[in-house]
Amino acid sequence: MKRKLKLVRWVLAIALLLTSIIPARIAIAFHQTPVPQAIFVLGSASERMRFAAQFWQSRQNLDIWVSDFAWELDADRRIFLQYGVPDAKLHLDGRATDTVTNFTTLAGDFANQRLQHIYLITSDYHMRRARAIATIVLASQGIVVTPVAVASQNQPSESLMRVLRDCGRSFLWILTGHTGSSLNPRLKSSLLLILKIKLH
Numbered sequence: 001m002k003r004k005l006k007l008v009r010w011v012l013a014i015a016l017l018l019t020s021i022i023p024a025r026i027a028i029a030f031h032q033t034p035v036p037q038a039i040f041v042l043g044s045a046s047e048r049m050r051f052a053a054q055f056w057q058s059r060q061n062l063d064i065w066v067s068d069f070a071w072e073l074d075a076d077r078r079i080f081l082q083y084g085v086p087d088a089k090l091h092l093d094g095r096a097t098d099t100v101t102n103f104t105t106l107a108g109d110f111a112n113q114r115l116q117h118i119y120l121i122t123s124d125y126h127m128r129r130a131r132a133i134a135t136i137v138l139a140s141q142g143i144v145v146t147p148v149a150v151a152s153q154n155q156p157s158e159s160l161m162r163v164l165r166d167c168g169r170s171f172l173w174i175l176t177g178h179t180g181s182s183l184n185p186r187l188k189s190s191l192l193l194i195l196k197i198k199l200h
Helices: 002-032 046-056 070-082 099-112 124-137 160-176 185-199
Strands: 038-042 063-067 090-093 117-123 144-150
Touching: 002 124, 002 144, 038 046, 038 099, 046 063, 046 070, 046 117, 046 144, 063 070, 063 099, 070 090, 090 099, 099 124, 099 160, 117 124, 124 144, 124 160
Parallel strands: 038 063, 038 117, 063 090, 117 144
Antiparallel strands: none
């Protein structure tokens, strides 16, 4: 019992430390880079790609980063090419399996590119959760986001429970390098279904 209590105290102390560091890193990044340097689009919806392609038209100096399921990337690329976005401006990544991994799989790439400020594009109903994850995952790497929401058809905002769950997974990633995505039973069944489709 004493060991468990000690572990809980350690976890709370680390979480408190991280939550005090993150606002400082956000402030520094905003101060050093007040204007976004790239566009980051969360996948799984073609309307987000179309919106991002149109958004890019007035910001053609920026590269577009897309995190989506691997099997969606060809369709994503075609949408951007239809809108005149050159292939050289696209960075399409298919490693993510959910919203948390949208961020964790690319955080290192953004840091390697010395990006400190990016536009974050996703659907309006999804933005609260996406921003919460970004505030933990990307800000821990010294990267801030300017959110740009894509209007949806009366879709209700995601629940606070999902936001809190993914915040917990984001802190887990900072501490361990793992997000807990392998524990998602929905993900496992989806992957099995995709494998079956591909095999037939």
